[in-house]
Amino acid sequence: MSQDAKKQLTLLSLVLMIFTSVYGFANMPRAFYLMGYGAIPWYLAGAIFFFLPYAFMMAEYGAAYKHEKGGIYSWMASAVNPKFAFVGTFMWYASYLVWQVNVSTTIWVPLSNAIFGRDMTQSMNFFGMSATKWLGILGAIWILFVTFISTRGLDKIKKITSVGGFAVMLLNVILLIGGLIVLALHGGRFAQPITDGLKTFTVSPNPAYQSPLSIISFLTYAIFAYGGIEAVGGLVDQTKNAEKTFPLGVTISAIVISVGYSLGIFIMGIFINWGNILSLPSVNTANVTYIVMENLGYTLANGFGLSEAASLTVGAWVARLVGLSMFLALTGAFFTLIYSPLKQLIEGTPKELWPGRIAETKDGMPAYAMKIQATVVAILILLISFGGDNASALFNKLVTMTNVAMTIPYMFLAIAFPFFKKKDNIVKPFTIYKGYGVALVASIIVTITVGFANIFSIIEPGLAKGYWIDTLFAGGGPVLFAIVALWLYYSYEMKQRN
Incomplete structure (x- = not known):
């Protein structure tokens, strides 16, 4: 077998890569915290009306363009035209750049939970520097480290994302089996009772999610939870027997993720009562995952007759395991998303669009472009961390801008799909x-x-809140990224004419 064949992705490797890119274990505890059982219909709606039909489109695209290196850019350029493809792909890439800035500084929270059993990142204060500055330094080191490993080739990334994927699956196994054991120990009683039939699955126990406006807003949250499957579009050319393996991998992942989310939210009601635990003022979307899983460990130990102190210890160790698993899962997602969006943007587009050595590839990776990307992300992290409150406020606005920009390409790909189907030459x-x-x-x-x-x-x-500045930034983000993309493409067209 050739060296290239050995490095190709198998069905299992591909499914694990998709799993770590799309499936966020923390989405389930957050959903239960915001909506209780009421989150399930919205997650099912998100799966039926967005994720499953969208994932099947990605499977068809991937099989048809199995030899293309440019991922979603190549797909849309072939189906519609290169300008349409470039604008959609550039907006998508820009949102992942800010995602890298965000995750580089927040990935230390699950690691801290794994080591210490709680979040210690906010109490770091060494050599007269605040926790924010230390998180910035760690984030800059992280992005440089991940880039250094990733530029060595796909085989290195496969190993890391496989560990991340197995870590997330382990968490789900603990949640499923642990929840069922608690149900048996409690004689079939749910901690969060299903008292009003179907009404239990439509009304949130959270006072903040009672108005129609706030409830409908949860659909946005559910759709965002399914995002990211197009990021693996650039892996088609590196997948073994791509025309069969890629669509099968996407289909398996889509079904497992859709069912997994709803089942996980339902199981949480077995061992956690919203009013007793999640209504406390100390609970928020950042720490709810650890609180929910710590409660599972405590309830299991208590159900087996362990003492209060021993049950608390078991709960703390389950929270540590969650921290470790989420750190590994985030690491796996990071190693995929640090290169896949960039690879699709660079390899699919005309080389003349990019100055200097940006379009160069080494070991199948756009290594030079990845180094520039890492430098830009590291500088952004340090500027935000050392720039004081104004810089932090700016970053919050950047995140707001990218939340919508990240999903706009889903619309580009969906709009391009009928054009793709109509072309008989493909x-x-x-x-x-x-x-x-x-x-x-x-x-x-x-x-x-x-x-x-x-x-x-x-x-x-x-x-809902009178935050019109946030509304302006959320709507302005996609517009700004589209203007930059159009300007780049216009410059390229002018060069071609000249």
């Missing part, structure tokens, strides 16, 4: 949508669902 070795009409309906459903979620995400801060 060989399609794998099809789920058998006719053009079915493909068109799926495209419209996905586009409307994401469009509705985005419009609501933009106007909700202003309408």
